[in-house]
Amino acid sequence: MIKFAQRLQPLRRNVFADMDSAKARAKAAGKEIIDLSLGSSDLPAGDHVLEAIKTSVDDPSTHGYALFHSTQPFREAVASWFENKYGVAVDPETEVLTLIGCQEGTAHLPLALLDPGDIALLQDPSYPSHSGGIHLAGGEIYWLPTLAENQFLPIFDDIPAEVREKAQMMVLSYPHNPTTALAPLSFFEEAVQFCKENTIALVHDFPYGDMVFSGSPPAPSVLQADRAKEISIEFFTFSKSYNMGGFRIAFAVGNRDLILGLRQVKAVIDFNQYRGILNGAIAALTGPQESIQKTVDTFEHRRDVFVKALNDIGWDVPTPAATLYLWAKLPASWQGNSMDFGTQLVEATGVAVAPGSGFGQAGEGYVRMALVRDAAKLEAAAAKIAEFLGH
Ligand SMILES: Cc1ncc(COP(=O)(O)O)c(C=O)c1O
Missing domain, CATH: 3.90.1150.10 (Aspartate Aminotransferase, domain 1)
Structure with a gap:
């Protein structure tokens, strides 16, 4: 057996x-x-995106492995897009990382942060790759109740002192899947404060940043609450805003040590994404919105x-x-x-x-x-x- x-x-x-x-x-x-x-x-997906991918397929120079340095044009497009949209500058060399999905990134990050027995703070309910990644890394989960009576926002004051001490990371995600809740910037400011006080990495999974309906304010980025990028990392995907779920392309931005840790984990796991798809993603970010x-x-x-x-x-x-x-x-x-x-x-x-x-x-x-x-x-x-x- x-x-x-x-x-x-x-x-x-x-x-x-x-x-x-x-x-x-x-x-x-x-x-x-x-x-x-x-x-x-x-x-x-958009016609211009598909066109960029089709053109790349016919170009043999896109067919080989893509190491970190060949993702540079993609990371540069991300950095310009991010600054333009959220007003926070990120360095494409050290503060941006290519991912094969937010699912992939959120599942792999705990391998960089947790030793067996370390605690991760996760929302209950939450997207399954968040807990899956903690299990793969041998971490323990402390669940943050995310309930209707609190507008589906966890209450940081309720987290016991002994949990704060052993916690290495906290994962939040707003607009929230599955509860659909939005969180205001003040909530992220509170989260940043809590994580700084307790030396906890703040992870924000942000696939629905654009998926906000009329009458509600735009969804904030966690980096708007942590402009110095002291403890935060944020995950974006092309699956929702650009209808590219099957193409498997996403990115992380944020604190350079967190980005480097995730990059080191991924370096033994994948060779980034196919360059043709990176070109499609660049077309998505730089083309009409x-x-x-x-x-x-x-x-x-x-x-x-x-x-x-x-x-x-x-x-x-x-x-x-x-x-x-x-x-x-x-x-x-x-x-x-x-x-x-x-x-x-x-x-x-x-x-x-x-x-x-x-x-x-x-x-x-x-x-x-x-x-x-x-x-x-x-x-x-x-x-x-x-x-x-x-x-
Ligand atoms: C919160 C959350 N994270 C990650 C994902 C997966 O995104 P991706 O397609 O980039 O892996 C989803 C998809 O539904 C999601 O809701």
Whole structure:
């Protein structure tokens, strides 16, 4: 019998793998699947982005390994874009790093920061790669309750002294997946203060920076609260703003020691991203930005249609101010059973949602529904959910 490492144990329980099996069973039984379980945009990447990638494919000089120095044009484009957008200058050589996704970056960073037994402070609920990376690094997790009664913001004062002492990193992420909450700059200022006082690396996963709907202020970068880049690192992706999820391209900016640590971990793991995709990403950052607003408007329209359709069938769901999701409290008869709700709903109707328990204990009692199908499909999904709930 091959023996597997203990660190694999926590990774074996995976709500999303179970949902995937339930989806496959529903498909095999002939159900039409309306998949709202993943935040994978159904909108296309920009033509100029695709053109840059296509041109690169025909250029053999892009076909070899890309070492750190060949990512320089990408890092320079990132640095200009970042300063222009958030008003904080970053050095492309030491304060920017190419990633193969925010998922990849957030999962690998703990290997640079944690010794076995060190504590990471994570939000409950949160995106699964945050905890997955801590498990891979042999770290311990202290969960920060991220609850509706506190506007889905953790309370730093509640963290006990002995936890602060052993904590090496804290991961925050706003606009927040799955709860859809936004955090104001003052919250980040508080987080920076807390992390400085306790010498904790502050990690901000920021994929939904642009995905803020009308009527809300823009989402702040953590570096606007830590302009000297003393303790913070922030992760951006092209998956949401530029609809490039399948291309796997993202970056980190921030404190140079944190960037260097992550770079050293990644140097034994990958050779960055294919240069053609880096060229596509440069085209995305330097080209016209109007498509971002169009994407946001599309998701906002879908949000309004879907929230109304669910309210009309008697499921009272709040209207999110940001992200690509609805975060809906389950009806009373399903409380405590988000996994059963997810698997039974997809097997009965073909509508796939993400059970809240997949994001942590505090996610139980909720489901997350991604706005990644057109308005007509979302209305059809609501009608099927009504049938399933017997409404
Ligand atoms: C909070 C969060 N982090 C990371 C990711 C993954 O991003 P990427 O495609 O850049 O790996 C997602 C995707 O949904 C996310 O919601």
